Amino acid sequence: MNVIASPIAAPVLKDKGLEIVLSDGESHYFNYYWLRDNCPASFNAETRERSFDIFHLDTPPRAAHAEVTQSALEITWQNEAHVTHFPLSWLEDFRAAKHRHDPSDLPRQAWYSDHYPDVPRFSQPQLVSDPAERTRWIEAMLTEGFTIVTDMPDSDAGLTETARLLGQVRPTFFGDYFDVKTHINPTNTAYTAAALELHTDVPAETPAPGIQFLHCRANTVEGGGSLYADGVAVANDFRARDPEGFKLLSEVDIPFYCEHDSYDMRARQTVIELDRHGEVSGLTISQHMADIFDLPQDLLDDYYPAFCRFGRMLQEEKYMMQFVMKAGECMVFDNHRIVHGRAAYSATSGDRYLRGCYTDREEMRSTYRALVSEGRFKA
Numbered sequence: 001m002n003v004i005a006s007p008i009a010a011p012v013l014k015d016k017g018l019e020i021v022l023s024d025g026e027s028h029y030f031n032y033y034w035l036r037d038n039c040p041a042s043f044n045a046e047t048r049e050r051s052f053d054i055f056h057l058d059t060p061p062r063a064a065h066a067e068v069t070q071s072a073l074e075i076t077w078q079n080e081a082h083v084t085h086f087p088l089s090w091l092e093d094f095r096a097a098k099h100r101h102d103p104s105d106l107p108r109q110a111w112y113s114d115h116y117p118d119v120p121r122f123s124q125p126q127l128v129s130d131p132a133e134r135t136r137w138i139e140a141m142l143t144e145g146f147t148i149v150t151d152m153p154d155s156d157a158g159l160t161e162t163a164r165l166l167g168q169v170r171p172t173f174f175g176d177y178f179d180v181k182t183h184i185n186p187t188n189t190a191y192t193a194a195a196l197e198l199h200t201d202v203p204a205e206t207p208a209p210g211i212q213f214l215h216c217r218a219n220t221v222e223g224g225g226s227l228y229a230d231g232v233a234v235a236n237d238f239r240a241r242d243p244e245g246f247k248l249l250s251e252v253d254i255p256f257y258c259e260h261d262s263y264d265m266r267a268r269q270t271v272i273e274l275d276r277h278g279e280v281s282g283l284t285i286s287q288h289m290a291d292i293f294d295l296p297q298d299l300l301d302d303y304y305p306a307f308c309r310f311g312r313m314l315q316e317e318k319y320m321m322q323f324v325m326k327a328g329e330c331m332v333f334d335n336h337r338i339v340h341g342r343a344a345y346s347a348t349s350g351d352r353y354l355r356g357c358y359t360d361r362e363e364m365r366s367t368y369r370a371l372v373s374e375g376r377f378k379a
Ligand SMILES: [Fe+2]
Pocket: 190, 199, 200, 201, 340
């Protein structure tokens, strides 16, 4: 018996676009500018960039004729010697105007004070040699925000090599790298032996650096234990416990600064950062770099108590992971999510030397996407 396929409805040409029936049996509208700009021939497969320039069309794009042939929409354009073929399956992906799928948009997993034995650990030589291990490392960074790289080479080059696995070393206004040890003329509390309260780094820059690397080269002092807490865990609990405070800390930006003889960096940041889904994605907090809050004084009646409630909550035992870093380890963490600090130490009891640098958050996501897919130009 011959099966006669049902006739495919012809596209309906409108003034600014066309309507076409897709696999759901519904008619869907597509704009002519969008169709012309995204013609498959508009892209150069070698550079993977758009090579078509819609700004130089003499007249607004408009279809002279359109028909469906062999699972493709064929458009003959007015005022141009050009024909476009769109696979119908490709149009299906855009009919609902959803944001493009992002494989790096992974759900975050909150962690608490007992997390240290379960911190994802990765061996540096294996990360260098194995792309699959790098993929697992970035997945851990995206979901948990804190990892430890072990077996680090005892060299400056070893830190650079490790950071470059996620992206370029991202300078700040104090340079490409920083050395945390006691300085004779300290410009920062980190460069003393004093306790360092929980904070995120460089809040006076917009954006603050994304991923922090702290390579422990020596740690034989008495004291100096590391403190880390997951800002996502604390802020999500704060949202449930104190919705009004959460609203203030996620909506009102406050000034941060870093000033000395030759620099005067300033930025405004909200203490709690939300992503495009409205989920907590991080924190910016630093007692020693918070500038004088230049907010209306009656707003401060509410803001300051909320700020203090949150600051005290950050220090609750439930959230505080405490451990001693060992030489040969590198802490790698999301500087917008993980707050860090340290206990005071005795500067004369031994050596303590950390060397650090930063890379960007978005570049880490880019590296991840490239590891797990070939993007639009996937074969
Ligand atoms: Fe720091």
